[in-house]
Amino acid sequence: MDEVDRAILTVLQKDGKISNADLAERVGLSPSPCLRRVRRLEDTGVIRGYQAIVDPTVVDRGLRVIAGVRLARHSRADVVAFERAIVQLPEVVFTHHVTGNFDYLLQVEVADLPAYEAFHANRLASLPGVATVNSYVTMKTLRTGSA
Structure with missing residues (x-):
């Protein structure tokens, strides 16, 4: 794992719904190599999944x-x-x-x-x-x- 991978992880932790094009721009890559890195991070278990953060008061968990x-x-x-x-x-x-x-x-x-x-x-x-x-x-x- 290098600094680009770490940058990808930092961005995805803050915004898991970011488009690949925007992610690539934020970390200084073109879209294809960025997508390959994200898929490798997913395939190797570094990225274990994505989730929605739900407002607990809306679902009776206030x-x-x-x-x-x-x-x-x-x-x-x-x-x-x-x-x-x-x-x-x-x-x-x-x-x-x-x-x-x-x-x-x-x-x-x-x-x-x-x-x-x-x-x-x-x-x-x-x-x-x-x-x-x-x-x-x-x-x-x-x-x-x-x-």
């Missing part, structure tokens, strides 16, 4: 909560059971296995505080192996995405 989850036990079976269960919950949009005070940090998106209370009580806290959940309501998001 409340974002960061939840720190600590497991009761850390046996492989307990970890696998928790991970299999957590990825099935559509309210959980990101799951990070971390070190520190928690075993997992989750980003949960729901309509409002009553919806989070129901989600926490009826789904999250009852997952396999969960010992504690600490919830942090997001007041404002300053930056999204990786760009």
